[in-house]
Amino acid sequence: MTETSEPLDMDTPAAVVPATQPATGIPAVPVAAAPILPRRSRSDWRGAAFAAPYLLHLALFFGYPLLFAIVLVFHRWDVVTPMQWVGAGNLQRLVADDLFARAMLNTGVFLALHIPLQIGVALLFAELLNGKLRGRAFFRTVYFLPVVVSGVVVTILFQQLFAFDGGYVNGVIAALGGEAVPWLVSPAWAMPAIALVATWKNVGLYVLLFLAGLQNVPPELYEAADVEGATRWQRWRHITFPMLNPMMVTVVVLSTIGGFSLFVEPYVLTGGGPLNSTLSGLLYIYNQAFTFNHMGYAATLGLAFALLIFAVVLVQRRVVESDVS
């Protein structure tokens, strides 16, 4: 970008400042100071100065924690007493940790339920909202409402709605002659219930993303398909679906990252139970750190989950992208 013979950089700011800089603190215009070189080839120290607060903050609150996370992996630390070197102790523990395996399994179950459901519902509503339709803005506003509201609100609400005894949903099921579902109290139903809650909360955002994707499909493609007498399903399968692919990648990746950060729902609704069936990765890390003061091990879990997210997202991108071509 600024690769010229100009030796000045942000380490030598004084050299760039024209001696005539007014005492008001307003820097003089650099154009005047460098009449020979084109202005853009100069390294303007003020640019670095503008970015400096952000970059210093980044170094302290991102760079340092990132390095410290790696240091913590090799230590035992309860915050109060000094750190103790444990070598690969945390990693050995991780490999043998049944609860870590359980949290991964739970995350897998959650994603397997949540992602298809979310994509299916979002596609349906996006498709219905695409086109001329009265009240479109109204529907969009309503579907989006749960997205802006805190997860705490949503979970408290669903704690009552999904209550086994006297819960609203079971009340409706009973009124229709059905049998009460043990939503949050049975190990088999708790994670599906949480997946339902998470889908209900987030799907409005994905409706909008798909709607944006649908509106990017060139109408000529549909016209051409009509000329050739394609059915609605064929139009959808061979035009809409492939054209939505970039958005599909975004949605799958975002849902996956969101799924790995599942915390409030199990924290409020189930506390990770029953029988650890809703223990999420983040909830497990939180427990290790703040119930047992295992900071080293909690940091190890955090890094392990992060690497897992990267791996899963990489595979997903491959699969979703190759699905079309």
Add this chain to the structure above:
Amino acid sequence: MPPSQIRKALAYIVLSIGAVVFAYPFVWMALATFKPEAEIASLNPLPSVWTAESYRLVFGSVPLGRAFLNSVVVTGLVTALALVFGSLAAYGLSRLDWRGRDAAFSVILFTMMVPFLVLLIPLYTLVVGFGWSNSYAGLVVPFMMNATAVLILRQHFVTLPQSLVDAARIDGAGEMRILFRIVWPASVPALVTAGILVFIGSWNEVLWPLMVVREQDMMTMPQTVALFAVGGGAEGRLGPQLAAALLLALPIVAAYLVFQRKFVESLATSGLKG
């Protein structure tokens, strides 16, 4: 009816079912907070007697007013600082040319790719080490810079015509003055988008306050409400829990209804989850 009309009617039916599914729980919740406790489980959403008992219980057992104030202070500071420092960084990254600029931008983009849960524990220990547990500093300082805000602002600043900046420079305006007097007024939509994103994220954040704040006086509103519901402050009563949840939702729903279009756009363009 011709098939296209049937299809349209069907679309409205499905969309309306969707609207009920997404809106009715909120309506039900709002009405339930005014019911006597015993009536909450009944299928009739309307209270037989309207009572403010649930609200009395909430305010009687947790300092929700104080929690609201804490949240306003924290979210206000985080949003304002993220916009000011984000604008400084975005201006430096877009309108000024300096060695290392592209590298700095790449580093900022990289920070967006690292999941927060990697930083969670070390960041917590850092903040505790600074002595910032149970303080506004602990809740604000780590989040007063926001990479998403920088990205949104930078992408907008890049599109502004150079003549706008040049004219001000010829008039002798300093870069600081140019940023806040000339670039800012020309960037209101981007500022609103970035501001809304930071605001929602900060207002709804619950995990971080649960970690750094243990004293009731410094707790934020989502934290207080979550602990009230989980920690038995409500003594198993549903009415007060729902009332607390509704009070937590109100500010953001009000902001959403006012800035509706901007909310939708900002969240959709960033693809962030609330």
